[in-house]
Amino acid sequence: MGRIYRAIGLMSGTSMDGIDVAMVATDGERVVERGPFLAVAYEPAFRNRLKQGLEEAKAIRIRTERPGDLAALERDITQRHAEAVATFLSVNNLLAGDIDVIGFHGQTVLHRPDEALTVQIGDGPLLARQTGIAVVHDMRANDMLHGGQGAPLVPTYHAALTAQLTDTRWPVCFVNIGGISNLTSIDRDGTIVAYDSGPGNTLIDQWVEAHAGIPFDQGGMIASEGRIVGALADRYLDNPFFTADSRRSLDRNDFLPPSGDEAELSDGARTLAYVSAAAVIKSAGHLPAMPKTFVIGGGGRLNRVIMADLRELAARHGSIVLSAEEAGFDGDAMEAEAWAYLAVRSLRALPLTYPATTGVREPVSGGVLAQL
Template identity: 40%
Template sequence: MGKNKEYLAIGLMSGTSVDGVDAAIIKTDGYSVKRYGKCHHLAYSKEQQKIILEAIDQARDAGNPDIRSNSISMAEGFINEIHTKAVQEIIKINDLNRDDIDVVGFHGQTLLHNPDKGWSWQIGDGREIASELGITVINDFRRDDVENGGQGAPLVPIFHRALLPEKNDYPIALLNIGGVANITWIGGDDPSDMLGFDTGPGNALLDDWVREHSDLPYDKDGELSASGSVQEIFVNDLMNHEYFTEKPPKSLDRNEFGIGQVSMLSPADGAATLIAFTVAAVKMAEVMCPDYVKKWYVCGGGAHNPTMMKMLSDTLYGDVEDISALGFDGDYVEAEAFAYFAVRKLLNLPITFPGTTGVSEPSTGGKINKP
């Protein structure tokens, strides 16, 4: 396998926002990246979302990946089924055949992330999916990093770097606002001039809040948060959490924060305050970077929330743009990243680095499951 060979790879992502499965196809030699064809999203039903959220709650109570409740087993069963279906459908809509795909990168569904105890818990069976598809599937991308002293997150910085054009006005940051938000700070062309870490909650708290106060799964077009007023005293209280003073690299579990601290606010004020909390955490992350960012590129669900984007633009030092300015669809960057990681695993190339996860040395990641 040489650097010049391009692989056609599918990436799959089901994030902490628990909205569904994203599937994307890329061409890559393990270094540069080309988008390929149409992306695809399979949404979870409300019942499936409920089961996953129950599994997350039970995983937190168990505190041990070796313990499997009925909800966790049930969730893993349909995680396998839906991810398999997502691959089959994206192959079909792009007029491809199974044999056209070299590899699938499958993240699985995170239930609990606890690198301080030496593990990060994702459900989903790569062997079963590989057998069903007849395609090599790579999963379990975080294990090697955690076992070598890393945080196991964020994984995306090396992929973020691959998205940038050849000439840039550094420093640049790519900000992914999914359920948890993470930053990739890139100071220059040297691959080692890179820092990555979770900034704090992304959309997870806001989504939980909106689901509790409406029939909607998220703050569509930022309408609820835009109608409210930020209650700074609550933002300041939330920002007192010790996580925000820890030095990066660092990572965060979705369940580290909850909506209980703003439970007495109105639906609109609560939504506005939770967005302000996400933005305040990003601002703190900006201060922790080696130098101020000149240009921010935002991806993930948060990029679709005008209230979030305006607050970021008003608060951060550099210019803030949607990652679409680079020619990529921000909704599928993480799915594309796992396609990229799968190819790098085939080539035995690292995906995590001391500056991105705190791992002792650059580490490859993933388990190869052949059909």
Template identity: 45%
Template sequence: MIPFPEGLPRTPRARPARRPSRAPAHAPDATLLVVGLMSGTSMDGIDAALIETDGETVAGIGPHLTVPYDDAFRARIRALLGRTSLDDADGRRLHRDLALRHADAVRGLLAGATVTPDLIGFHGHTLWHDPVARLTVQAGDPAQLASELGIPVVADLRQADIAAGGEGAPLAPVYHAALAAPLERPLAVLNVGGVANVTWIGKRGVDDLVAFDTGPGNAPLDDWVARHTGQACDQDGRLAAAGRLDEARLLTLMDHPYFARPAPKSLDRRDFDHVPGVLEGLSAADGATTLVAFICAAVVQAAAHMPVPPTRWLVTGGGRHNPVLMETLAGWLEAPVAPVEAVGWDGDALEAQAFAFMAARFRRQLPITFPGTTGAPFPMVGGRLYQP
């Protein structure tokens, strides 16, 4: 575990009053078989998962599949990060090729299966996310995906929220709330992907949510490790375990204006592109240790935005595989910390399952974003249906 820096306050701001979600009630409906698809900010690959759901409860969990991106395709995505349009030749090509790769992932997921999904929930890959400009850009052509598979596709899940003045992220909280229904609450679900986000779930479930991006996730750490070692990530946290925290540089990183903003709030992967400059001159190991501390310090600060402290923290996303990160969170947070597998969830499938769940909610016209999760003016239905 990394020692907690003395200069870093645990709760620097008063906890804000919570805005109620007031989600409308709906009668139960038949369940659907839905495949969810996710290509995350870490650019690892495509996650595909099958669930059975009515959009309010999860009746069954099916198989899950991860299809890694090869280095060349990952480089193509990286080259287009920051694009606000897909109108040029490179953008159109990536838009098409991402859809084709997602179609192959669905075929792989369903190989040998005796069922045909009713619906696909498709996120695509975010190239640019700027809620202030009311713009979020995801590559991956949903119309082509629907045509390839012969299955209706629900996509464009962020756009309505962004257009209404919401943050458009995070989206998974509504699924976290459904899974957490039988658990003791209040509960925090922390997703450490390329960007990290948290869902605080109160006693009233979907009507009692606060969510936001906490700060950096694995993206700056992965970039640092790749630059200094040529490896894709800090496997098993070995590099961070060998280094020492540079507290002064951590405090400089935590001085970023994002952390002073009230929640709900969200980030783009490139919002922390300044990190390598702050860490310049550190050894590979010391930089990795300091970046793990940066992820964890941002999570500690996030507790200030929660209405009351959670009884426990459940961690999903790739970050839960880093022992140094998990040990540091457990030492710094004032509640038990465990991977989501501790309650029977699959952290490798969770985000893909969430997009399947949101597609089912779209079919029933149930909201997926709320004032407490994105700052939307009211609970909002999100998505657009693409028929084969």
């Protein structure tokens, strides 16, 4: 067993609802002790700036470009992450000196793997100065330089977590249902296969925001009042993404919400919840073997309609579906924990990605270290 590092992970995902802060104590390999977690919400006005930033980012051709408001937005989002770290330390009676490293994801504003272009705004050196803690940031770029898709990165952490599972039916598949969903299948012998599996919450969020003025369908309440519009569901599930010979990572713009005349509010939410669940099972069909246990993290696990559909679809393959909590984990914290874990692996020059997770040519480490 190597040195144990105390690391904080920071995640701001495609849902753009806020910052997740989590701590782990780890050697970057098999030892993982999960610590406290904190979620810090963005105020609506800042969330709107982030959404506008996504539009401005479409003009980026070189990943260092910051057109429009993006330079100011990068500074401001870094400041909010520094404030989130300060709050986390205070709430948990910790000092900056108690933490070895921060894993800083930043906010993805552009992800075009076919062009080897990924942009996460967030100033690692500024965050290190403001927190007084070393920061590992920009963890996707090196994977792309070596032929990978730059995503998903969380599978390496999922593999470490399997050591904490008991009475498991293998293969195990961790599914993160965020804005975009991704899956990680791990077999008993440690073999990992991972890729993005389709739209998660992003279509539902955009749909209910456009038609009900609320940011997401809490608990699936709106979807529970609707029915599945078969033709609309088929249109999404017939997308070539699901039948292509190779897996690729997704940008939130790869799947767009329905137009307003294609469904009424609850039917649209119900259909998109089904699409989210069916996309996971359909994409799992590309794995070497259908998983026997699905462990669901991310915000989608709180949508009871998505979870009910997942359980029904998985049961047709003799598989069971557990929420992260039912498996003994914290589904809100898991992705932020992963960035803490990956930061330690980066410090130790251990691989973050593998050919079977991102399509990279060989296992590679990554990340840029910003020291004090």
